[in-house]
Amino acid sequence: MNLADIQKIAEQEVDFERAYKYRINVCCSSGCVPLGAFKVLKAFEEAVKEFGVEKECKVAKTGCVGTCSVGPAVVIEPGDYLYQNVTPEKVREVVRDHIVLGLPVKGMLYGNPAFFKKQHRLVLRNAGKIDPTRIQDYIAMGGYSAIVKCLATMTPQGVIYEVATSKLRGRGGAGFPTGQKWGLVARAHGKPKYIVANLDEGDPGVFANRTLAEADPHAILEGMLIAAYAIGAEKGYLYIRSEYPLAIQTLQRAIAQAKSLSLLGDNVLETGFKFDVELRFGAGAFVAGEETAILASVEGCRAMPRPRPPYPANSGLWGKPTLIQNVETLANIPIIIQNGGAWFSKIGTPRCTGTKCFSLTGKTNNPGLIEVPMGITLREVVFDIGGGVPEGRKFKAVLVGGPSGGCLPDALLDLPIDYDSLTRVGAIMGSGGIVVLDDHSCMVDTAKFFTEFCVDESCGRCTPCRAGLARIKEVFAGITEGNARMEDITTLEKASVYIRDASLCGLGQTAPNPVLTTLRYFRDEYVEHIRDKTCRAGKCFKKEEKGVEQ
Amino acid sequence: MSKDDSRRVILEKVMRDHGYQESALLEILHKAQELYGYLDKELLMDISGSLNLPPSHVFGVATFYSFFKLKRPGQHVVTGCMGTACYVKGADEIMQAVEREYNIKRGEATPDGKLSLLVTRCIGACAMAPTIIVDDEVIAKATKEIVLQKIKQVLGGT
Structure with missing residues (x-):
């Protein structure tokens, strides 16, 4: 496999997809599985055969579309028709009417377009659209073209410059400028250098990173590859919670596939660049998300933080320079390389560029996973996307930033969501939890x-x-x-x-x-x-x- | 712990694959728990000997992380998610109902060893809160009635 081969796989896959008139995407992520998603998937596979449309209709299992409260969710392309609460019994009707007769079943469609209207899906660009267990699906969507671009046309310094231009800030919570961090590790003395990708989503009530890993694992791996090329690392650890079995399985498969296409290994795409990724499992410690604590945990010790400096950029894993990055940050990297840092910096606000994924839960009409541009107001999230508070109860507060976030009242709903505004009112971005409370909560x-x-x-x-x-x-x-x-x-x-x-x-x-x-x-x-x-x-x-x- | 025990052989292989390295302790504890169901004193001493680590270090790590169980779990396990979303949606009331019905507290097992009641911080299924896991099945949008009935069902099956 070399650089040109990735392009060939993409072309083949696009041709292959073109043969199908319809694509039925059945969400099979942790949200929809307990509600029976696999039975729905099987029912679709049987129904397309029954009606003899299996040649024009591809049934795919995908990651999360975000509307977790109305699962199992199914999206039929073209047209992005989102079916909600699909049961195996209803599948025949959907195939018969929508596919065979061309009449979408109106009564089963998700009736809340406002949920998607104010979202901006960059990190979740492929979530719900591709089969996360097939690397070809990711490549067909332009996946791994960013690492190809880096290896073929960019210097490591050029990559860091592009990331710095994007003004991307770390999504793990603290919001440190990513380009600056990469520069520090790249300049640090000592070899080997390491990358630790943080998927220890320990905040109760938050599932954005889990969903990302289940829906688009290769976006995380490609982000790690690009970071490794930029800072000169040869080894990466992906630290994930053991409470996320499906995400672990998806990532394990993704790593094996990337290795088989020589996207990971001793000679990445025959360029001489070397990088490998190993999974490490957390074991239920919230503090392990802290950057020095995660290092202790990867080293096999109790996840206890230590004073900084020295910062991990100079002295991290086993005393070597280490880049620690949240997986959401990493998933932003491929699109920054593809489209340029200047393009990215225009999304969001001037000081906080890009988007942020939030788990919207609690007393909201539309719980689920959302991705919104930085600078959107809390009111838009709670009332437009979230559809307000159910059962006619009264909105009381919104909790932003997990267990160490802040409880913000009605009067602050017009606050724009960005690192600095949230800190000013006593909350934090954290890892992206928004919990709505009504007057039932004390x-x-x-x-x-x-x-x-x-x-x-x-x-x-x-x-x-x-x-x-x-x-x-x-x-x-x-x-x-x-x-x-x-x-x-x-x-x-x-x-x-x-x-x-x-x-x-x-x-x-x-x-x-x-x-x-x-x-x-x-x-x-x-x-x-x-x-x-x-x-x-x-x-x-x-x-x-x-x-x-x- | 006999060396003929096939679980012990598998564990030995895992330790060997990791080169008996200190940094693989978490991975080895994960595997040990998967094989044995929990980590008792004898097992932890055995691992500490194999990796040439002081028992204080191995016990320190095993007790630090809440995922590792040091007590034998019941035959059936009910785990309540106590993440924020589940708490806000009333998970605590469901747990109280289970505690009353079986006269046990969180973290305990019934005296006959049939049922354990555990708490987890968050399984990330927050949009379907509250969630309760009975054995391997995740019950989404759980209620007291559904959970108690499910427990009765699994207990009846043994």
């Missing part, structure tokens, strides 16, 4: 829930995080059980600021965000709990009732 209970999460996940290395969060947890227990005094609010505030300012790593520094934002925007609920011993959502003070029930 803000004190919500902050307590996240504090308990962070207490469990604190690695225990530094005192502010370990002891401070435990103290906050105690105070919350008092407030929600009716044994609190007004001074406890001051204790919460003081302890939170202390933990934020004095902790060693990002986990501790951001862990008090839910407490601080709920105190800032929903203080009256704390006062009601302490002074009146009432919880307007009816979540707290339940201890005695439970006893009676038993």
